[in-house]
Amino acid sequence: MLQSSHDLALLLARFQFAFTVGVHIVFPAFSIGLAAYLAVLEGLWLRTGRSVYLDLYRYWVKAFSVVFAMGVVSGLVMAYEFGTNWAPFSRKAGPITGVLLSYEVMTAFFLEAGFLGVMLFGMNKVGRGLHFAATCLVSVGTLISMTWILASNSWMQTPQGYAIDPATGSFMPADWLAIIFNPSFPFRLAHMGLAAFLSVAFAVGATGAWHMLRARRLRAPVTEPVKVMFSMAMWMAAIVAPVQMLVGDAHGLNTLKYQPVKIAAMEGDWVSEGRAPELLFGIPNMKTEHTDYAIGIPLVGSLILTHSIDGKVPGMKDFPRDQRPPSPVVFFSFRIMIALAVLMAGLGFWSLYMRWRKRLYESAALHRAAVAMAPAGFIALLCGWVTTEVGRQPWTVYGLLRTTDSVSPIVLSNIELSLTAFVIVYVLVFGSGLGILMRILSRAPEVGEHDASETPAGEILGGRAQSAAVRAVTDDGV
Template sequence: MDFDALMLSRMQFAFVIAFHILFPAFTIGLAAFLAVCEGLWLKTGREVFKQLYLHWIKIFALAFAMGVVTGVVMSYQFGTNWSVFSDRTGSVLGPLLGYEVLTAFFLEASFLGVMLFGWNKVGRKLHFAATVIVAIGTSISAFWILSANSWMQTPQGFDIDPVTGNFFATSWMEVIFNASFPSRYVHMMLAAFITTAAVVLAAGAWQTLRGHKSEPTRWQMRMAAGTLAVLMPLQIWAGHWSGEVAHEHQPAKVAAMEGWCETLDVQGTVLLAWPSANECGRSEITIPGTSPFLFNTDEPLRAYSSFAEDERPPLWLVFWSFRIMVGAGLAMLGFGVWGLILWWRGGLDRPGLFHWLAIPGGSLGFIAVITGWIVAEVGRQPWTVYGALRTADSVSPVEAGQVALSLLIFITVYAIIFTAGTIYMARIATRGFDDQPPEAGSGERRAPGSPLGAVDDPAQKPADSIVAG
């Protein structure tokens, strides 16, 4: 492998976006979870849902902040490392990213303050509206980001200036709603909800193993297990839908994902394979004759080696990332079904094997998101805009040493900040609802219902009377 400016720039962008994508994937789902909890509290009046809201909003605030910071760093790389790409595609992608800021980020920023700090200052309905608007804002943000990325996967509605070589839109509807956008948007939104559910389940499992059997702990585990059991089958369907679109528009990616070594009318599902003397590999476990159930086509299914060498994505990284993603998803489905069975039998609140396994299972959603991103982005190579602009023609004219130095700095800083932030969020998430920290100060008390645990004047009225409007 030649570590030139191109490879180092790809590694740097991959490193930064791998960290960044974890936070939006978590905050999109967590914002929806908070909206559900506050809505149930308003609807039923049960204190348990208010406790869940006040507990998880602290984690949401931290994750949202880290997502914004990592996102800003990532956006700068379009100018520093990928200036040629930005120059040539800016007329198409620039407006999409601008719409994300105007319609989503401003919306989130406007109501996030009310959501985090307005619990004792606005009425219940207004605060709930702020929570819902923030949740909607995260979904809108995902809409524009996925639209831009999907256009890079399946570009349409554009033309190229023959003089400058720059892209320009001929139909914005085709650019935004390109062929792969609907399936990829559904797939990503479900992934966000599932990722959050796995984290919430892991936190509840940890609390249960520590002997905390409070009502909020029980309810968060029930809600998380139910979410996994209901959404994972939908996610499998969405993944299949996305795979069908990729097979139509990016057949080389699908050939790498599936590990097809021969062009056949009917292919099998390769479960495991390893490198061998030939360029594709040797299958160890294969389920024969499955392709008619997966791909609706009368054309022969092309082998990986049938594509030109300079148009193939890296085989083994895409192949194994796809299997890790699928394995993580099936494991989360298992946790959801297992959790519902335990709930039905009255054993979800009793510590056992399920709880010990659910704790590391909290990382499965993040693993699936990262490996799914690898399949999508590495599988697109060697193109930045599929079939129209190669990655090698998109990189900035920078020295390899400069990129290597900045990559080293990113790795160091991210390792410190990400580790500290993750540990702190994990400590908050796993804290039991019946062992909250002592109130700060002898003459001060924690404001009842204050989302971020602000210290208020002791003469202040209880939160329930303040927000009753």
């Protein structure tokens, strides 16, 4: 009974962390992509003098303020979870992961916080060059933040550059360059950065497409900012989606080398073999060690994973039962991610065809598809995160520290209560924040868009009460 209670507490602790991280990861990704978009818009305005770029900047900076605030608030919770639910992990891995995360605070967070007020409220208070510099520095800060966090996570996936303290069992840094630039870090950094840019591109494109459909329904003219917004997003989709697929392929080859059991779980392969098929569908069965109802394409599995038809693909039976990740979870999360990637690339190519036919702004079918694909980037990002993290199980530090040895001796009733409270509070707080964001984006950008510093907070937030997080950001800026 005690063992089953421990297992259930571990499962709930994992689910709680997964829930809070899953909510949080969307907002930093949105901030990373949107900050870069804002820097591009302001740079184009300064270079060309076209007011349409300034109008779009002022429109999207209001959305950025809400997204950034929700990202900050949602990220604070995880620091406490490390201490309450995952104290053994913090004690053993903290000398490395804690230092990397502190670097993120000292560099990225302070940089973003230092220039965020200028970016949001300084358009008419400082020179154009200084304001553009502030926007660029906030964007750079989001990228630096992503870099340090991924360095920490990548080290947990492919650890190197450490020594184990014989007295405490803690991982002690031996070579910081090896720790930071661990084998999976470059691939994860590129993959995550492109995912953030692509997610925002589809959100921006969907916003533009929705306003074009609305204007058509109302028989009203489509404003230039809406057209430019949609055009830029479709260029981004057409270029970045195929590049992301190539980066994902390189990431897969790296994972095959350093985490072969994760690849076996993703593919639903149980027996190591050459000339392996690629399973399009199936239900991996962890008890029978077989993938039921499998539908595959012969030879393609080896071709994709090894770039050779005769390449040998690992099977989960090559690894002990207690070292296998839960294949059904990663099998389906990986396929959802790939399916969305193909759809995103397809929409990008469709937009190129419509652009060539000079019907980019007239094709209602393209616009409806763009609106339907609005959350595609974020869903794919979450599925990729699930594939990465669940595929690492049963380890927190791959091959070295098990998840069951990383959890605190928490009482089952306490974790049940805190998980319930988290779900309720997150739904209320972040549901309200997303409602505010949708209210902002439901109004089309105008020619001569108001500056955020000149717009009353009530108008920015759609006439609704501000959340505590957004109020903190706006008050600090004022």
